[in-house]
Amino acid sequence: MSARILITTDYLRPGDTVDRLLRQHGLEPVYSPWRGPRDTEAQRSLFDGVAGAILASEPVTADMLARAHTLRVIARSGVGYDSIDVAAATGHGIRICNTPGVNHHAVAEMAIGLMIMAARNLRAVITSVNQGQWPRGAGRELHGATLGIIGYGPSGRATANLGAALGMTVLVSTAHPDSNGNAVQFTDLDTVIRDSDYLSLHTRGGQSAGKLIDASRLQAMKPTAVLINTARGSLVDEKALAKALSDGTIAGAALDVLESEPLPGDSPLRGLDNVLITSHLAGQTIEARTRAGLAAAHAVIDVLENREPAHPVDR
Known part of the structure; x- marks a missing residue:
């Protein structure tokens, strides 16, 4: 009897490249797409x-894992794993793996796109045009503005490169x-927060x-x-942010990730x-999804075939 592989990533489907790869290795994919919180019994089983x-x-809790008697490996079809009780x-x-480096270009493009939307007030403009109006308010250029980046992994680095290419400091x-990062200036956290016109988060959550x-x-x-937050919803105090936006403490925010999803x-x-909210789409391009699904499948295959996976997060 083939070992069964649960797939909850909603864009992975029977017959796709991941499905075929798993079957080539004698495995049986089973699908239960995640589209929001499951009820208690669905979580337990x-x-x-x-x-x-x-x-x-x-989320994958300790209670769920306690009854996962046959489970040997979980692979995230993405980078973040703070929703899993790794300990x-x-x-x-049970081995825990992720798939870093598969979607950093997608995330960086989304971060810059959100900055452009905020700078040119595009949400309000599009809404007004759809209502028959023709607004002609002046926006701001990214060129010459200061982009602050917290975290310099693959997505932070890619965002920095795009910002520099647009003429941002x-x-x-x-x-x-990275001493070779000629396009950026490395400085302390307080300076980045104080001096940025656009502050983009690219670091992991759960560190404090x-x-x-x-x-x-x-x-x-x-x-x-x-x-701008395309990293982790857990990084931002949303109540404090809402107050800051309402009071004019800061001009705006663009969030692709939230503490609780859906909003x-x-x-x-x-x-x-003055807030743009998107539905955790930063890494969701056709190209990134293909890379992420295959990387996760290879991680599962490696563990089940007694090889060390490429990107374990449990060791």
């Missing part, structure tokens, strides 16, 4: 009878400065007890600044004119 899993960004998985001997805060962007750091930003109906960010 999610891993029943499967040897491996390719997951979207849904609990390791305690049960690029400031970077990172624990791992508090939020990276809290009320005090929002207060330290320019009143004309725009916050709750009672979110304080709803109804604000």
Whole structure:
């Protein structure tokens, strides 16, 4: 009997390249697409009878892993893994892998696109034109503005390169400065937050007890600044951000990731004119999805065939 591989990533489907690859290695893909929170029983039974899993960004708790008796490996079809209880998985001997480097160009393009939308007030313009109006307000150029980047992994580096190509001054805060990064200036976190016209987040969540962007750091930003988050919803205190946007502490925000997804109906960010919210799409291009799905499948195959996976996050 073939080992069963659970796939919850909603863009992976029967008959695609990932499905065929798994079957070539004698595995049986089974599909349960994640489209939002599952009920308690669905969570508890999610891993029943499967040897491996390719997951979207849904939460994986210690309780779920405690009854995953046949599960040997979870591979995220993406970079983030803070939604998975890695310590609990390791305690049960379950390997955890991710797929870094597959979507950084997509994320960088999205970050710059959100900056352009904010700079030119495009959401309001498009809405007005659709309503029969013809607004002619002046926007701002990215050229000459200061782009601040927190985190200098693949997506942070790609965003920095695009910003520099547009003529922006690029400031970077990172624990791992690259001395060859001629297009950027490496500096401390407080300076990046204080001096940026556009502050773009590209770092991992869960590194400290508090939020990276809290009320005090929002207060330290320019009143004309725009916050861009394509990294982790857990990085930003959304209540503090909503207040800062309402009070004019900062000019705007563009968020592709949120603390709770989809955006709750009672979110304080709803109804604000100076925030753009997209549905966790930054890494979702056809090209990036293809790379991510295949990388996750190879991770599952490697573990089940007793090889060390390329990108383990549990060791």
